[in-house]
Amino acid sequence: MRTGLQQTTGLRQELKVNPRLYQAMDLLYMPLLDLQQHLKQELLTNPFLELVEPEDEEEDSSDADDVPEPQDMAEPEAPAEPEPEKSGDDEVDWEAVLLDGFETGGQREEHEQQEWHEPVTVAGRDLADHLTEQLSLLALSPRQAFMAEEFVGNINDDGYLACTLEEIRDGANQVLRREAEERDIDGEVPEFSEEEIEALLLIIQELDPPGVGARNLRECLLLQLRADGQADSLAGRLVAEAFEELIARRWGEVAKRFGISPQAVQAAADEIAKLDPKPGLRFSAGSDNYIIPDLVVEKIDGYYHIFLNDGNLPRLKISRIYTDIARDKKRFDTESKDFIATKLNSANWMIQAIEQRRQTMLKVMHYIVDRQREFFERGVQGLRPLTLREVAEAVGMHESTVSRVTNEKFVQTPRGVLPLKFFFSSGLSTSDGDDVSARGIKDQIEKLVSGEDPRNPLTDQAIVEILQETGVQIARRTVAKYRDQLGVLPARMRKRV
Known part of the structure; x- marks a missing residue:
C-alpha cells in the first residue's frame, strides 16, 4: 500500500441549511420587543426597506376602491394646509445617493439621529450605597473607614458577609503592605489584628437594615x-x-x-x-421586567377571537424610489450590482419572513384555544394535557418550530396574561377515560392543603385517596413531587399543636 497525500474527485450529497433559514428561525424565536429592535436595525442597514406610513395605507386603500362622489365624502374637521413646494436644493437626489454608495444626502443622517435615539436607564441606589452613606455619618478613623469599605465590598445582595473575617483581614493587610512599598515607608506598618476586625464587624452589623453583615x-x-x-x-x-x-x-x-x-x-x-x-x-438594584403580550385572546359574542399585538411593530415595505433606480443595471459596476441584488433580496425576504411569522403564531394559537377551551371557560381545572408534538402534528409543522413559537411569548386572555408554555403540560388518566392536566392536579392539591385542618394536615396518601375519589389515578410519589414543586411542606411539618 502506497502512503502519501493524494487528490481525488468525487460526487456526494450534503444537506446545508440556508443562512436565511437560520434568520427565519431567529425571527420566530424573538419576543415582541426584541423583534421590534431587530426591525429598526434592519431599517438602518438596508436602504431598500422603509416604513409604511399611515398616509401610505390610506393611499393604498383609496387606490383599491372606487373614488367616491363629492357628496358622499365626509367633510374634514379642519382644512389641511397645502404643503410648500420643495425647491431643487431641498429635494434629495436619490440617484446620486445610490451611485455614491449611500453616503450622500444629509437628511438621512439627521433622520436617524432623531428617530432612533434610545433613552438610557439611570441606575438606582443599591445596598452598598445605603451602607456607605451610613458609614459616612459615623466618627470613624481613617483606619476604620478603610476597613469598613472592605466589609461593604464583601457583603452580597442578600445582606450576608460573603467571606470569612480571616480573608478580609488578609486582603486588607496585603493592601497596606503594597501601599508601604510604593510609598517607600520606613519601618513596619501596623497590620489589622483579629480584635480590630471583630470590633468593626459589630459596627457594620449595627447598620440598617437589621441583619446586614x-x-x-x-x-x-x-x-x-x-x-x-x-x-x-x-x-x-x-x-x-x-x-x-x-x-x-x-x-x-x-x-x-x-x-x-x-x-x-x-x-x-x-x-x-x-x-x-x-x-x-x-x-x-434589580431591573423591572415588563411583559408585552405577543397575542391577544378576546371573547366576543360567545366566540374566542385571536389577534396579534403587533400594532407598535414597524411595518415594512420595499422602497419604490430605490427599486426604480436599481432597475437601470447598466449604470452600475459589478460590485454595485451585487450589493443592490443582495440588499433587495434581503428586503423582500424580510417582509415575507415577518408575514410567515405572523401566520405561524396565529395558527399555533388557534389550535391552543380550541384545545384549551375548557380552561378559558372554567379556569385551571379545565386545562387539558397538551404537548408540543401534538400541536406540531395538528398544524403541520416541526416540533422545534412550535417550540420556537411558544418560547418566551405571552398572550393576554380573559384569564390574565399568561406565557404560551402555560398551556403545555403532561397529563394523567381518569377512571372515565379522560385526561386531566398535571397543572390542574397541582391546583387541586394546593386547594386541598389550603383548606385542611391545621391540627390534622393531609398526608400524601390521604391526598392520593381524595383524588382517586374524583377519578384521578395518581401515585403517592407523584403527589409528593407536585407538592415539592408547589413549595408545600410535608404533613409532619405543617401540623399545628
Whole structure:
C-alpha cells in the first residue's frame, strides 16, 4: 500500500441549511420587543426597506376602491394646509445617493439621529450605597473607614458577609503592605489584628437594615431580634440555643428542653417566621421586567377571537424610489450590482419572513384555544394535557418550530396574561377515560392543603385517596413531587399543636 497525500474527485450529497433559514428561525424565536429592535436595525442597514406610513395605507386603500362622489365624502374637521413646494436644493437626489454608495444626502443622517435615539436607564441606589452613606455619618478613623469599605465590598445582595473575617483581614493587610512599598515607608506598618476586625464587624452589623453583615441565617435572625429588643425573649433563646430543632419543627423536643408548652414554642416560631431571611434584597438594584403580550385572546359574542399585538411593530415595505433606480443595471459596476441584488433580496425576504411569522403564531394559537377551551371557560381545572408534538402534528409543522413559537411569548386572555408554555403540560388518566392536566392536579392539591385542618394536615396518601375519589389515578410519589414543586411542606411539618 502506497502512503502519501493524494487528490481525488468525487460526487456526494450534503444537506446545508440556508443562512436565511437560520434568520427565519431567529425571527420566530424573538419576543415582541426584541423583534421590534431587530426591525429598526434592519431599517438602518438596508436602504431598500422603509416604513409604511399611515398616509401610505390610506393611499393604498383609496387606490383599491372606487373614488367616491363629492357628496358622499365626509367633510374634514379642519382644512389641511397645502404643503410648500420643495425647491431643487431641498429635494434629495436619490440617484446620486445610490451611485455614491449611500453616503450622500444629509437628511438621512439627521433622520436617524432623531428617530432612533434610545433613552438610557439611570441606575438606582443599591445596598452598598445605603451602607456607605451610613458609614459616612459615623466618627470613624481613617483606619476604620478603610476597613469598613472592605466589609461593604464583601457583603452580597442578600445582606450576608460573603467571606470569612480571616480573608478580609488578609486582603486588607496585603493592601497596606503594597501601599508601604510604593510609598517607600520606613519601618513596619501596623497590620489589622483579629480584635480590630471583630470590633468593626459589630459596627457594620449595627447598620440598617437589621441583619446586614451576618455570616449565616442564625446570626441574621439574632441581629434582627436584638434590634427589635427581643434578644432575651423566648424567640431569641430558641434561635440562639435550639436553632436546628427549630428548623426541623420538633416542637415537642424543644418544649421539653425549655420546660414550656408546645403551643408556646410554636407561637415563638411564628414570630421568628416574620423576620426577613434576606434583608439586603429590599435595596437590590434589580431591573423591572415588563411583559408585552405577543397575542391577544378576546371573547366576543360567545366566540374566542385571536389577534396579534403587533400594532407598535414597524411595518415594512420595499422602497419604490430605490427599486426604480436599481432597475437601470447598466449604470452600475459589478460590485454595485451585487450589493443592490443582495440588499433587495434581503428586503423582500424580510417582509415575507415577518408575514410567515405572523401566520405561524396565529395558527399555533388557534389550535391552543380550541384545545384549551375548557380552561378559558372554567379556569385551571379545565386545562387539558397538551404537548408540543401534538400541536406540531395538528398544524403541520416541526416540533422545534412550535417550540420556537411558544418560547418566551405571552398572550393576554380573559384569564390574565399568561406565557404560551402555560398551556403545555403532561397529563394523567381518569377512571372515565379522560385526561386531566398535571397543572390542574397541582391546583387541586394546593386547594386541598389550603383548606385542611391545621391540627390534622393531609398526608400524601390521604391526598392520593381524595383524588382517586374524583377519578384521578395518581401515585403517592407523584403527589409528593407536585407538592415539592408547589413549595408545600410535608404533613409532619405543617401540623399545628
